[in-house]
Amino acid sequence: MTTDDKPAVWEMVVVHRLFRRELKLAPELIRRVTPGDTARAAVLAAHVKEILAGLHHHHEAEDKLLWPLLLERVTFETELVNTMEAQHERVADHIEALSGLIPAWERSAAAEDGERVAATIERLHDDLLVHLDQEEERILPLVSEHVTKQEWDRLGEYGRSHLSKERLLIQLGALLEDATDWERQAFLGLLPLPARVMWALVGERRYRKEIARVRVA
Template identity: 50%
Template sequence: MTNLTNPTPGQLTDVHDMVVVHRAFRRELALAPRLVREVAPGDVARAAVIAKHIRLALTGLHLHHTGEDLLLWPKLLDRAAPSADLIHRMEEQHHRVEDVVERLPDALDRWEAEARQATGAELAATIEELREALVEHLDDEELHILPLAARHLTPTEWAALGQHGTSEMDKADLPILFGMVLEDATPQERVMMLGSLPIPVQLLLRTVGAWQYRRYVRRVRGA
């Protein structure tokens, strides 16, 4: 009989897909401050493009953390008994990230409305603050949390994390958010990330979705 609560002893669940997702957050939050600072004062049309992109990246981050809160932490707390110090540190990091994220909507709105240099500088600095907090958290998560998940969650339970994010996405955003994740993926990682999706969705993302993402990146990055 299949064990539905723990992986087979000695058998690890493949959790590398989260590393691929983290890579996208690292890249987009590194690029965003430069994109904001490059917008000419008063160019509200360009500011709207960049602001929309940043909001989409933040939506992806929200879905990622919500999935962890619902589907990862409760199981690890029940089965893996992480140390109190680790839990405390991860909670502090989450609070720090959330505190910065909560300041971004107002900063984005103010900058998008007028594209003033001062508000752009404030927005870029806030995004850099978010990236610093988030990268610290992602590093710790990859070093300490993913090994626990690999030992204590079944492949089906782990897959539910990705399925949660996909199900909660606005379907119009699906090609762009997946494009962000796949942009720096190796061929093997692309196969892994797409393999969990229904065949028609895979075909869509490999064809029309890939074209939509290339066009989107040119518009956002101006390249």
């Protein structure tokens, strides 16, 4: 395959960077919430729930579209793929736990409820880092060799199909925050012209305003 025919695995590294960053920052932000400040808790709860939903759909796409391909084509790495699936299950358990903990904290803004959320996110983050590191080091090279560009692109399409249209510019900003100049231009180049114009006119400014509200001291 030529370079243009190969899957753009760098896209997944950029997506992973978003999850690494936000799940690292979230626990300290949650612990700094003044007890009883439900307005602040609501801001952070909405932010974390959006990140967790994105992570869920990201893993769901791999479960449905990637692991079956690799199990079929890379039989010598069956144990590795099974490990990836098991790691997804551990991440899913943390997300499930948070689905109950976050609403309780959002309603109360109690310090003890916030600590439960923060500690669970820390456990999620630790398990996720192991998974993402291994995926980038061992799975992505296999993808480059054994998965077509069209098959790979379906993962991105699956993820985008679950995005809220009202939040697209915010989610694009989250992806681009830690992107290199090359990655930024490559991602923007994937967008239709009207979307690039919207990003330039209002998207970047809107993202900076929102993320400043999330990360305020």
